[in-house]
Amino acid sequence: MATEEQPRELKNTPPASPAPEEPYSIFDKRQKALIVLVVSTAATFSGFASNIYFPALPTIAHDLDISIELVNLTVTSYLIFQGLAPSLWGPISDVKGRKIAYVLTFLVFLGACVGLAETKNYATLIVLRCLQSTGSASTIAIGSGVIGDITTRAERGGFMGIFQAGLLVPVAVGPVIGGALAGSLGWRAIFVFLAIYSGVFLVLLIIILPETLRSIVANGSRKPSNPLAAFPLTVYQNLTTVSWNPEAGSAEPAARKRIDATGPLRILISKHAAPIILFLAIYYAVWQMSITAMSTLFQERYGLGETQIGLTFIANGVGSMIGTLVTGKILDIDYRRVKAQYEARSTQADPETVSGQPQSSSYAEDHFPLEKARLRLIPLFSFTQCLSIILFGWTIHYPDRVHIAVPIVSTFITGWTAVSTQSIVMTYLVDIFSDRSAAASASLNLARCLFAAGGTSFVVPMVSGIGAGLAFTICAIVQAVALLGVAIQWRFAASWRQKEKQAREG
Numbered sequence: 001m002a003t004e005e006q007p008r009e010l011k012n013t014p015p016a017s018p019a020p021e022e023p024y025s026i027f028d029k030r031q032k033a034l035i036v037l038v039v040s041t042a043a044t045f046s047g048f049a050s051n052i053y054f055p056a057l058p059t060i061a062h063d064l065d066i067s068i069e070l071v072n073l074t075v076t077s078y079l080i081f082q083g084l085a086p087s088l089w090g091p092i093s094d095v096k097g098r099k100i101a102y103v104l105t106f107l108v109f110l111g112a113c114v115g116l117a118e119t120k121n122y123a124t125l126i127v128l129r130c131l132q133s134t135g136s137a138s139t140i141a142i143g144s145g146v147i148g149d150i151t152t153r154a155e156r157g158g159f160m161g162i163f164q165a166g167l168l169v170p171v172a173v174g175p176v177i178g179g180a181l182a183g184s185l186g187w188r189a190i191f192v193f194l195a196i197y198s199g200v201f202l203v204l205l206i207i208i209l210p211e212t213l214r215s216i217v218a219n220g221s222r223k224p225s226n227p228l229a230a231f232p233l234t235v236y237q238n239l240t241t242v243s244w245n246p247e248a249g250s251a252e253p254a255a256r257k258r259i260d261a262t263g264p265l266r267i268l269i270s271k272h273a274a275p276i277i278l279f280l281a282i283y284y285a286v287w288q289m290s291i292t293a294m295s296t297l298f299q300e301r302y303g304l305g306e307t308q309i310g311l312t313f314i315a316n317g318v319g320s321m322i323g324t325l326v327t328g329k330i331l332d333i334d335y336r337r338v339k340a341q342y343e344a345r346s347t348q349a350d351p352e353t354v355s356g357q358p359q360s361s362s363y364a365e366d367h368f369p370l371e372k373a374r375l376r377l378i379p380l381f382s383f384t385q386c387l388s389i390i391l392f393g394w395t396i397h398y399p400d401r402v403h404i405a406v407p408i409v410s411t412f413i414t415g416w417t418a419v420s421t422q423s424i425v426m427t428y429l430v431d432i433f434s435d436r437s438a439a440a441s442a443s444l445n446l447a448r449c450l451f452a453a454g455g456t457s458f459v460v461p462m463v464s465g466i467g468a469g470l471a472f473t474i475c476a477i478v479q480a481v482a483l484l485g486v487a488i489q490w491r492f493a494a495s496w497r498q499k500e501k502q503a504r505e506g
Contacts, residue, residue: 083449109135161328179310393472
């Protein structure tokens with residue numbers, strides 16, 4: 001009898017109330033804003049080191065007694081290492097932590113800047129530029145990882161837009177500062193400025209930025225043993241306005257992943273990421289080709305000096321910043337709209353099931369139309385960028401007939417559309433590879449920088465050979481063909497991801 005009565009008593013016992021759900025991140029809105037501000041500022045170093053250099057190219061060629069083509073090779077080599085370096089630092093940040101990766105990269109960058117300030121010959125210049133790129137390039141990949149750590153899909157577009165705008169500040173002001181420094185103090189003063197800037201910021205980063213890697217600190221509630229990672233995380237935990245359970249962070253951390261330097265390469269060649277990455281790499285390369293050619297073309301066609309050349313870059317930078325801020329907000333609005341439509345259709349089909357399957361959160365996430373939510377603005381930006389590239393090429397081809405304001409305005413449009421497209425694709429990749437967000441960003445960076453390195457190496461000879469108008473028209477045609485990558489991604493990527501997940505689970 002006792003055995004019969006026991007189940008009856010258990011059956012009548014009221015169920016225990018479920019424990020409150022832990023927040024995705026314990027960082028409140030103000031803390032997230034501060035974190036994004038820090039990582040956005042960190043990301044400016046990659047752009048500053050690249051764009052601050054452009055107005056000084058003719059001066060460096062004259063000072064070191066080398067051709068402009070050889071100086072342009074320092075831009076190419078910078079882009080090559082800008083593509084390769086995040087493939088190392090990104091996986092390190094995904095395993096060892098975001099903060100330690102930041103500290104190591106800035107130490108490399110600072111040392112390279114000090115050496116460049118003392119450069120006396122071309123060989124030293126090109127080697128140290130490669131080292132400088134190795135230190136600065138990964139700040140974008142690591143920053144994307146930080147944002148992936150602390151944000152959900154619904155809010156990620158806006159934060160990614162702010163991040164992209166921050167890292168594009170150098171596109172606007174870098175050439176102005178570079179032109180002013182090179183024109184007044186000499187081109188080596190550019191690297192003195194960067195050394196001081198990076199040294200001061202490294203100290204601030206150590207003091208302000210908390211560790212965010214979820215395998216180390218979970219949603220921010222876990223307290224790591226490493227002092228560098230623990231501070232100032234404990235301060236954020238004490239000051240946050242988000243309700244969280246301190247006991248939830250006391251569990252032992254999950255098993256750490258191994259550093260996988262080939263991870264970005266595998267993401268790059270995976271079929272459900274390769275089409276969109278290839279598309280963006282081509283568009284980024286054409287953008288960088290136009291920027292690299294600007295210094296030489298504006299000097300030759302309009303007779304501008306270093307400071308004036310620096311000012312011509314402002315339009316491109318302002319367009320880039322405005323574009324990514326606006327696009328980030330649109331991405332969040334688009335995501336919420338598509339999500340609401342998807343949930344409404346799912347509820348109408350059956351409140352409990354969809355297509356005969358349980359409406360679990362995992363199922364809903366797997367079948368959510370992510371491509372529709374993220375990628376549908378790309379054709380508009382792509383078409384506009386192609387037109388702006390053609391406008392730039394043909395207007396600067398006839399400087400005696402066209403006022404300089406026209407090609408400058410075209411660079412504003414190019415910057416707006418190029419960076420908007422980049423923001424969309426980067427947000428999309430972080431969504432797909434949320435557990436490897438820095439590696440995903442590194443794979444995108446690898447492709448776009450290697451393509452840009454190739455493009456910048458031959459853009460000036462191509463313009464000299466066939467003219468600026470025809471050269472950039474060919475570039476626009478290649479961009480139009482590259483839209484096939486977006487079409488493939490839109491049509492097949494979702495089913496490829498689902499089949500891959502089923503294969504892993506099966």
